[in-house]
Amino acid sequence: GAVVSQHPSRVICKSGTSVKIECRSLDFQATTMFWYRQFPKQSLMLMATSNEGSKATYEQGVEKDKFLINHASLTLSTLTVTSAHPEDSSFYICSARDRRGPMNTEAFFGQGTRLTVV
Amino acid sequence: KQEVTQIPAALSVPEGENLVLNCSFTDSAIYNLQWFRQDPGKGLTSLLLIQSSQREQTSGRLNASLDKSSGRSTLYIAASQPGDSATYLCAVRFGSGGGADGLTFGKGTHLIIQP
Numbered sequence: 611g612a613v614v615s616q617h618p619s620r621v622i623c624k625s626g627t628s629v630k631i632e633c634r635s636l637d638f639q640a641t642t643m644f645w646y647r648q649f650p651k652q653s654l655m656l657m658a659t660s661n662e663g664s665k666a667t668y669e670q671g672v673e674k675d676k677f678l679i680n681h682a683s684l685t686l687s688t689l690t691v692t693s694a695h696p697e698d699s700s701f702y703i704c705s706a707r708d709r710r711g712p713m714n715t716e717a718f719f720g721q722g723t724r725l726t727v728v
Numbered sequence: 729k730q731e732v733t734q735i736p737a738a739l740s741v742p743e744g745e746n747l748v749l750n751c752s753f754t755d756s757a758i759y760n761l762q763w764f765r766q767d768p769g770k771g772l773t774s775l776l777l778i779q780s781s782q783r784e785q786t787s788g789r790l791n792a793s794l795d796k797s798s799g800r801s802t803l804y805i806a807a808s809q810p811g812d813s814a815t816y817l818c819a820v821r822f823g824s825g826g827g828a829d830g831l832t833f834g835k836g837t838h839l840i841i842q843p
Contacts, residue, residue: 612735637759644830653732654817656830705831716762717821717831721771 614706615677616720619651623727631723633704639684645677648701655677660687685710693725694727701725731753731823733767734834742842743810749803749837756796759825763792763803764817766836772817776803808841815839 612635633643641662645649647656653675658674662680668674678690687706691698703722735750741782751761754795760779776792778801784793791804805812815838819831 646830646833651835653835654819654831654833656832659830716760716774716777719772719774721766724769 611708612636612647612706614640614718614720615705616704616723618723620724622724623689623725624694625727626689626693628692629693629694629725630723631702631704633687633689633720635706635708638706638708640687640708640719641663641684642707643681643687644705644707645679645687645689646703646705648703654703656688668698691725694725696727699725699727700723729771730820730832732818732832732834733809734816734837736837737835738838738840739757740842741807741808742839745806745808746806747808747839749805749816749818749839751801751803751834752802753820753822753832755822757822757824758796759821759823759828759829760800761792761794761821762819762831763790763801764819766817768815775816777813781828790811808839810843 615634617632631686633700643660645657647657649656652715658666658668660679666679695728705717705719730794731754733752758780762777763775778785778794781825794801815836817836818834821829
């Protein structure tokens with residue numbers, strides 16, 4: 611299967627600082643990338659979707675100015691949590707899909723990033 | 729609103745038992761359904777993917793079924809082992825297969841297999 615690499619796996623930052631999380635597709639071109647967030651004992655919730663060559667589409671209730679998403683290339687998407695607060699502490703995970711050809715069927719997930727804001 | 733519900737939320741069984749995890753979804757217009765495994769503090773491991781036109785998929789000791797009309801899927805685990813202990817997530821891709829469709833996840837079933 612296709613491989614998606616997410617970095618860092620864990621990060622601790624001070625309140626008010628910004629944190630960047632990277633998501634890379636290693637062996638395919640990710641025309642669509644997704645960012646999810648998971649709070650303790652909750653399900654993964656889709657935050658935003660980015661498509662090649664266009665701005666990210668944010669789900670209702672997700673602040674686009676706080677969670678900056680840049681689909682920089684066909685193999686890289688970044689999520690920047692700006693002015694982080696303790697309530698932003700969560701597990702963030704990305705997935706990537708190549709909507710061309712047979713790989714449209716499945717989205718492949720990174721390993722996730724555990725963000726702790728102190 | 730499109731929702732995915734998993735029952736039970738937690739399950740603890742002795743090693744060797746066969747078990748069934750349940751998933752229900754509110755909208756029958758799905759593109760596919762996927763079962764994942766998540767270990768504590770880790771990412772997701774895809775177990776089985778069922779397309780909307782399929783009724784079931786099998787991989788080793790795992791079998792997943794799909795009944796779109798009733799909005800249900802089950803994950804059957806045969807001859808459970810302690811290594812199967814994890815949280816199992818059901819995720820639905822609603823819609824008609826547009827490339828921008830994300831997944832809607834259930835809250836998961838936390839499974840413990842007792843040695």
